[in-house]
Amino acid sequence: MTIAAPTPTGTAVFADDRIPPRGVVASTIRFVRRQPVGSIGIVLVALFGFAGLFADFLAPYNPTANDFTAMTEAPSWAHWLGTDQLGRDILSRILFGARTAFVVGLTSALVGGFSGLVLGVGSAYFGGRIDLVLQRLLDILMSFPLIIMALAVVSIFGTGVHNVIAAITIPLIPRCARVVRSSALAIREVPYVDAARALGFSHSRIILAHMVPNVVAPFLIMLTSFVGQAILAEASLSYLGLGVQEPVAAWGLMLQGGAEEYASTAPWIAVFPGLAIMLTVFGINLFGDALRDVLDPKLRER
């Protein structure tokens, strides 16, 4: 048995015992077998993601076009999910609404997540006053519930897609930073980080090459949950009239427009966008749980 050279992260592996790489298909099958519920989540997310990505081709109608000849039509062959009070095709609006949800959800989660990652690892690495000041700032931000903070940001900066993304991103940053910091604190004390310092590596190299890869597992799990939270927050803000604005297709906005007034006479106006929100967030949560099981060594073999 030979011992291979240390990897850049400082961990050594036994060359002869390397697990042969699996193909994508084999990995997928293994994942589906081990995580059937998580697989359902992935399928749901993929379906809605695909719908949003290709809404221009999939949607049978222009999602913003009023059609006064088809107002509040029940689901039919012409309009599979019915129409709203302005004759707009609900299926088309749900498909385009998926785009809005994922654009807001993914952007907020990625920007919020990566900003939190940088702050969390940086805070742990530098420690001292930097850590103290950063953590107190994050404490202040964390003291507001996500939706309250998002409402405050939208109230200050106004509505619209960009402001909604900012409103959701800002409260996600401290949540990510706090979790990442706690993992990074442990990493900071391991010998290979000391070795890297002793070798004169730059701070950015140590952080990016030696610390970040070791907090990726909790970070990825959190990122998935952030996507779901961000989609829900976007729907909530739109429902409250503080998110994206008509006539942009967005699920929360669709609920706001029809749920109350047409609940008894045209329930499909509220039911289908509600289902879309529920299934997408459910799918993301299932996927996040599965990802946690796969990435967490304690849960991996259960």
Place this chain on the structure above:
Amino acid sequence: MLRTFGGWAALAAVLMVALAGPASTDEAPKRGGTLTYMIPADGPPSFDAQREETYATIHSAAPYYSTLIRANPMEPGSPDLVCDLCTEMPKPTDDGKTWAFKLRQNVKFADGQPLTSADVLASWKKIIWPPEGTVSPRASNFVMVDSVDAPDAYTVVFHLKFATDAFLPALADPYAWIYSKAKLDQDIHWYEKNIDGTGPFKFVKYETGQSIEGVRNPDYFRTGLPYLDGIKGIFADKQVTRVEAIKSDQAAIEFRGFPPTVRDELKAALGDKIDVQTSDWNCGGLITPNHKRKPFDDPRVRRALTLAIDRWGSAADLSKIAIVHTVGGLTYPGSPLAPTKDELQQIAGFWPDIEKSRAEAKRLLKEAGQENLSFTLLNRSTDQPYKYYGIWVVDQWSKIGVKVTQRVLPTGPWFAAMRAEDFDMTVEGNCQNVVNPLADVGKYLPHAISEGNYGNFDDQHEIDLYNAMLRELDKTKQKQKLLEFNKYVLDDQAHGIFLLWWQRIVPYRAYVKGWKIGPSHYVNQDLATVWLDK
């Protein structure tokens, strides 16, 4: 007369009111009981109607006040104006320039003080010439008033600069509550937070944002009125709350008006336990371009944007889901002075052929170098009808290639954005009270004249047209000048893009009697004649 569009509209309005509702004049009113009604707001900005512009103030406190004259409560949709605090409607003297009103002598404020001409004089001076530090949004309706005086304790005389038909309807302003001079002298802002009037009810208590309550005024100057022992207004901003309150009989009525879907829902749920009154509404929607922002300083662009909107093809369908209803120009469609359909169809945006209209719109945009025009439309976060106006016009403009995004703000920030000139185009509502065709178009005058105009433009020619119209006493010439004004504002300059007039639908518990709908939700709200049949 019926050959004209205005004539048909007038007849339709009269028939609608006549067929709609609960005249109840043949029934003997019953005394007693408390009327609980919903107020679609989270509270009035203040209790001083002289300074406010919202029904939230009127519906909260009108029952505690009187006015000098008012719309006939039995026929609030008719042009018939009657005395409230005066004893009889005067005949003008001095070629229509002097109006002397004799006042009732048995009127007391709620605090027991008698009302005299000094109170009426002080109130009207505050309305027409607001003292520094106070506001009076309808002061511009009284440009014709030269002076007001009180020659004796029970006479008030208005001296006009020129005779005009716009004076008397302006005087019947339901916001023109008569206040106590002593209270005004004590503190000019006293009425913003307190209530003391001469109306059919006496104020009891106000729970901020929750409810306002009053009891029968035993000293009310109309013998036998009011019929009710008490009233309670409940504030609820959300429509679903108000509908459920009526459905569950927690409240009997909401006076502002509901969309047709709510009428249908309540009728379906409660059948003949619900009565409905309907009327054309002296409220219209418009879009105001900010002339200070390019390219909206170019009349070709403004004209193109009004030409793109298919009013004739959309009104009937929109009226099924929103409180919008009637195609019309700047003049209330029920008025004999309103343009006929033929006349209206000569104005840009009202052409009968929408394809021709949109082709012209595209040509104008191309000529103005704005083929790829995109902008943000400021809108108010109120469902009825602002949300529907917004979605509708964005769709209509997309048909000439104009891309529009909306910026929707709550009422306060929406007003603030308009006042700060922070918008490209804005959706607005223009609600007037007693139908006053000449004065009602004052809203469209430049801001220097009309504080409520947010277009940020100056136009002396428009002001000249308005002044000439205001001084015209011959009805035929009045109508011609009003048409000329309509054409100039909506077509030649397109200073405003008028959308559709509203419809007022009030479904309510059938046991509520003695209230008649009118073309304004500000008018006929003192509730003196309302009684409960239970």
